Amino acid sequence: MPVTRRDAMMIGGAAVAAAATGGNAAVPHQPPAPVAITLRVNGKARRLSIDPRVTLLDALREHLHLTGTKKGCDHGQCGACTVTVEGRRINSCLSLAVMHHGDAIGTIEGLGRPGALHPMQAAFVAHDGFQCGYCTPGQICSAVAMLAEIRAGIPSHVTDDLMQVAFSDAEVRERMSGNICRCAAYPNIVAAIRDVQEAGA
Amino acid sequence: MKFESPAGRNPIDQGRVVGVAQPRIDGPLKVSGLAPYSHEYHAEAPGVAYGVMLGAGIGKGRITAIDTSAAEAAPGVLLVLTYKNAPRQFDIGHAPPGSPAPKKGEKPGRHNAPQLQGPAIKHFDQSVALVVAESFEQARAAAQLVHVSYAAAPGKFDLAAEKQHGTVPEDAPDSVVGDFDAAFAAAPTTVDVTYTTPDQAHSMMEPQASMARWDGDTLTLWTSHQIVHWAVDGVAGTLGIPTDKVRVISAYVGGGFGSKLMIYGDPILAALAARQLGRPVKVALTRPQIYNHTSHRPATIQRLRLGADSNGKLLAIGHDVWCGNQPGGEPEKAADQTKLLYAGANRLLRTRQTLLDLPLGASMRAPGEAVGLLALECAMDELAEKLGIDPIELRIRNDTRYDPEKGPERPFSTRQLVECLRTGAERFGWSRRDPVPGKVRDGRWLIGYGVAAAIRNNLTVASGARVRLGGDGVLTIQTQMTDIGTGSYTILAQIGAEMLGLPIDKVRVELGDSSFPQAAGSGGSWGANSSGAGLFYACRNLRDAIAAKAGYNSTDVQFADGRISANGHSRSLAEIAGHDGIAAEGKVEFGDLTKQYAQAAFGAHFAEVAVDSITCEVRVRRMLSVCAAGRIINPQTARSQCLGGMAMGIGAALMEDQIVDTRFGYFVNHDLAEYHVPVHADIPDMEVIFLDELDDKSSPIKAKGVGELGICGVGAAVANAVHNATGARIRDYPLTLDRIMAKITVPAVA
Ligand code: FES
Numbered sequence: 021m022p023v024t025r026r027d028a029m030m031i032g033g034a035a036v037a038a039a040a041t042g043g044n045a046a047v048p049h050q051p052p053a054p055v056a057i058t059l060r061v062n063g064k065a066r067r068l069s070i071d072p073r074v075t076l077l078d079a080l081r082e083h084l085h086l087t088g089t090k091k092g093c094d095h096g097q098c099g100a101c102t103v104t105v106e107g108r109r110i111n112s113c114l115s116l117a118v119m120h121h122g123d124a125i126g127t128i129e130g131l132g133r134p135g136a137l138h139p140m141q142a143a144f145v146a147h148d149g150f151q152c153g154y155c156t157p158g159q160i161c162s163a164v165a166m167l168a169e170i171r172a173g174i175p176s177h178v179t180d181d182l183m184q185v186a187f188s189d190a191e192v193r194e195r196m197s198g199n200i201c202r203c204a205a206y207p208n209i210v211a212a213i214r215d216v217q218e219a220g221a
Numbered sequence: 222m223k224f225e226s227p228a229g230r231n232p233i234d235q236g237r238v239v240g241v242a243q244p245r246i247d248g249p250l251k252v253s254g255l256a257p258y259s260h261e262y263h264a265e266a267p268g269v270a271y272g273v274m275l276g277a278g279i280g281k282g283r284i285t286a287i288d289t290s291a292a293e294a295a296p297g298v299l300l301v302l303t304y305k306n307a308p309r310q311f312d313i314g315h316a317p318p319g320s321p322a323p324k325k326g327e328k329p330g331r332h333n334a335p336q337l338q339g340p341a342i343k344h345f346d347q348s349v350a351l352v353v354a355e356s357f358e359q360a361r362a363a364a365q366l367v368h369v370s371y372a373a374a375p376g377k378f379d380l381a382a383e384k385q386h387g388t389v390p391e392d393a394p395d396s397v398v399g400d401f402d403a404a405f406a407a408a409p410t411t412v413d414v415t416y417t418t419p420d421q422a423h424s425m426m427e428p429q430a431s432m433a434r435w436d437g438d439t440l441t442l443w444t445s446h447q448i449v450h451w452a453v454d455g456v457a458g459t460l461g462i463p464t465d466k467v468r469v470i471s472a473y474v475g476g477g478f479g480s481k482l483m484i485y486g487d488p489i490l491a492a493l494a495a496r497q498l499g500r501p502v503k504v505a506l507t508r509p510q511i512y513n514h515t516s517h518r519p520a521t522i523q524r525l526r527l528g529a530d531s532n533g534k535l536l537a538i539g540h541d542v543w544c545g546n547q548p549g550g551e552p553e554k555a556a557d558q559t560k561l562l563y564a565g566a567n568r569l570l571r572t573r574q575t576l577l578d579l580p581l582g583a584s585m586r587a588p589g590e591a592v593g594l595l596a597l598e599c600a601m602d603e604l605a606e607k608l609g610i611d612p613i614e615l616r617i618r619n620d621t622r623y624d625p626e627k628g629p630e631r632p633f634s635t636r637q638l639v640e641c642l643r644t645g646a647e648r649f650g651w652s653r654r655d656p657v658p659g660k661v662r663d664g665r666w667l668i669g670y671g672v673a674a675a676i677r678n679n680l681t682v683a684s685g686a687r688v689r690l691g692g693d694g695v696l697t698i699q700t701q702m703t704d705i706g707t708g709s710y711t712i713l714a715q716i717g718a719e720m721l722g723l724p725i726d727k728v729r730v731e732l733g734d735s736s737f738p739q740a741a742g743s744g745g746s747w748g749a750n751s752s753g754a755g756l757f758y759a760c761r762n763l764r765d766a767i768a769a770k771a772g773y774n775s776t777d778v779q780f781a782d783g784r785i786s787a788n789g790h791s792r793s794l795a796e797i798a799g800h801d802g803i804a805a806e807g808k809v810e811f812g813d814l815t816k817q818y819a820q821a822a823f824g825a826h827f828a829e830v831a832v833d834s835i836t837c838e839v840r841v842r843r844m845l846s847v848c849a850a851g852r853i854i855n856p857q858t859a860r861s862q863c864l865g866g867m868a869m870g871i872g873a874a875l876m877e878d879q880i881v882d883t884r885f886g887y888f889v890n891h892d893l894a895e896y897h898v899p900v901h902a903d904i905p906d907m908e909v910i911f912l913d914e915l916d917d918k919s920s921p922i923k924a925k926g927v928g929e930l931g932i933c934g935v936g937a938a939v940a941n942a943v944h945n946a947t948g949a950r951i952r953d954y955p956l957t958l959d960r961i962m963a964k965i966t967v968p969a970v971a
């Protein structure tokens with residue numbers, strides 16, 4: 021049935037009320053006092069006395085010297101900083117370290133090392149799932165957690181039947197879209213993930 | 222060694238390691254997060270302080286007042302630099318002291334990038350202050366306390382409004398062959414169309430970042446740069462110190478795409494602050510700063526006039542380009558590919574550059590060709606449609622064996638454009654294309670096919686390397702060459718292994734350190750071929766040294782399986798190297814073979830798109846690129862280079878657009894949420910085919926580059942496919958939904 025573009029858009033359109041945002045809060049002139057926290061990073065308890073403004077990302081990179089987790093944008097737009105917290109992937113730049121007292125944090129360094137790579141890391145090497153390597157730790161951490169999400173039956177935007185969540189290339193592309201690769205190793209990343217999925221299935 | 226006559230047979234031709242797909246040797250380090258990028262050298266800089274740069278809040282004008290007192294009093298702050306207290310630096314025109322005279326046509330100190338030298342603001346996010354503190358959080362908070370007042374001046378921010386003032390750039394003179402006007406006027410079939418391409422951002426994933434440490438009067442700088450000796454020159458020149466007082470390390474570079482051919486605020490400000498504080502300082506640009514503080518691919522307006530006879534033979538080719546830049550900035554040479562791509566007796570190519578007050582325009586992946594082909598290859602599609610000739614056939618009919626401007630005395634060294642087009646047509650299933658737009662449907666989706674030709678000029682640059690064979694039988698390669706994701710580590714290991722008859726795991730490669738021999742670096746697709754050629758000569762010298770030490774003077778010496786053999790005798794390389802090892806250096810310089818022969822890599826891109834007939838959303842369903850680019854040293858990494866180029870080409874076609882606020886003179890969409898680059902969901906499985914080719918005029922290793930060829934023409938193939946799907950001919954990139962919706966000629970179907 022022919023329809024006009026306007027008709028079709030109206031059917032799907034919905035008004036969205038924008039919440040007003042407040043002005044900038046006054047910048048505090050007194051330094052916030054350091055906070056003592058413990059992060060369980062890759063299975064090891066790491067005690068830190070830390071400025072509460074430090075992101076989880078900077079706690080890892082600058083305080084614990086775990087520089088495998090990358091900073092691509094520092095505000096939740098690229099996925100280079102992806103780590104797992106209690107098994108779920110998050111953008112570590114969007115979370116403060118002090119919010120994770122006692123949490124189990126998983127980073128790329130905890131997955132595997134040269135000579136003893138995690139299957140996902142090995143698949144990325146075999147399929148050339150990266151070029152410059154800067155987005156890569158984030159892609160790999162994200163991919164491992166993403167497969168677990170599919171196994172757990174968590175649906176995505178492209179899932180047709182919410183009761184039947186299954187692995188597919190389209191699911192991978194949708195669920196990995198928060199991890200930008202400007203070198204655009206995308207086809208190779210999808211191939212690597214497919215391999216790991218098939219080997220584990 | 223000067224490479225000035227075509228290469229004969231040499232050990233690279235064995236094809237034992239070279240030419241074979243080889244996973245990256247730096248792969249295990251990268252996938253485990255252990256490869257260090259410039260901001261990540263903790264052990265080298267104990268007690269590092271953090272610098273946060275503040276950028277200008279106007280596009281043009283001057284600082285009228287700057288108050289740093291609150292910032293200076295803020296907790297943890299060690300130093301606040303502004304133009305009032307920053308040390309004097311040297312601008313372009315001042316080479317580092319003691320450096321040799323620049324080459325002809327090169328400005329002395331052309332890589333200089335002084336910071337904080339006065340109240341004048343030339344572009345948005347130009348550095349106006351650096352705040353250094355004990356911690357990043359302290360520096361960032363204090364930077365908010367620097368109060369800057371400005372007097373904004375009117376600026377020129379709109380290319381379309383300024384283009385009439387354009388002048389002929391020094392390095393893009395008019396190119397006139399035959400009588401274009403008469404031939405175009407007389408041509409039975411013509412197209413006269415104007416395309417525009419927007420400003421684009423490299424958007425590599427690693428932001429510019431630098432860490433500076435002084436040991437006495439010597440600076441060590443960990444920075445993210447594509448060409449190490451350019452960084453040395455730029456930093457030394459800006460600071461006014463000799464180049465041997467600056468060591469630059471760029472061992473791993475998180476993408477560049479041209480952005481990191483230049484230096485910006487981070488290395489200079491880090492170096493100044495570190496010297497003043499007597500401790501290491503690191504400075505990283507924030508993601509939003511990158512868009513207005515650094516460089517970008519400048520916008521173009523391009524008028525294409527093509528005149529053909531009824532068989533499709535081009536009689537007249539006219540390409541006019543308008544672009545703009547800061548004073549001293551280079552033109553976007555979007556007509557360059559039009560010099561070489563098609564035959565035609567009457568040609569007129571002109572570039573006009575006008576002054577703009579936007580941030581500096583500079584090189585981004587395939588400068589010139591990437592945007593030039595967006596226009597030329599769509600105009601060819603328009604011409605094919607007018608003539609009723611298949612677009613592939615039209616291109617084949619206009620093939621040329623020689624430089625069409627210079628004539629048969631300058632033949633192409635290799636040119637497989639026709640083979641690329643034919644191979645691609647067959648593999649892609651081009652015969653299934655219906656030339657009438659809107660005929661092929663898949664439910665509510667309209668399906669279209671598009672093709673475009675690709676050409677990227679072959680550039681070569683002098684390059685050196687040092688090699689050493691150890692008593693353990695391991696070959697170590699050292700060169701300033703960088704790996705920005707291109708695969709340099711791996712292809713150099715392959716070349717070393719091939720030359721010395723070693724397995725690749727007996728080769729170690731160390732890159733991106735200015736204490737190594739100067740090298741081509743990564744830019745202009747010259748890296749693999751040029752640095753590989755430099756390594757080739759270094760290895761040849763090492764082979765001679767090994768043979769001499771072994772006492773083999775025969776010319777018929779074989780290197781294989783870790784052994785050298787001649788006349789029935791054989792010895793292990795490890796044993797000959799002995800405790801002290803054997804070392805050699807080598808360097809390639811290029812003669813005038815690129816003048817005698819037109820040298821370029823060629824390709825053909827094929828795209829299938831689906832366009833939603835209601836929303837006009839475009840999905841690229843599949844793509845194929847066929848490339849002929851000389852010897853492919855590593856088919857796996859070369860394929861990845863092409864895939865990356867294809868994805869960036871899809872971005873250029875469909876989404877990438879730095880939007881200029883012409884009132885205030887800055888790029889509005891300055892982050893990754895607003896400047897859209899392709900994500901996983903945008904990119905389908907894509908195919909790359911390399912045709913067999915050796916270019917013996919290009920270098921002793923007979924290779925060319927693919928990193929830029931991969932993007933050249935891709936966007937045009939996508940745009941032509943959108944036209945085939947919808948009937949909409951969009952001449953303003955990118956092809957966003959609203960633009961397609963305004964021009965679609967095919968009815969919607971639910
Ligand atoms: S650094 Fe966290 S999403 Fe980009």
Ligand code: FES
Binds near residue numbers: 200203
């Ligand atoms: S590998 Fe360079 S950004 Fe993904």
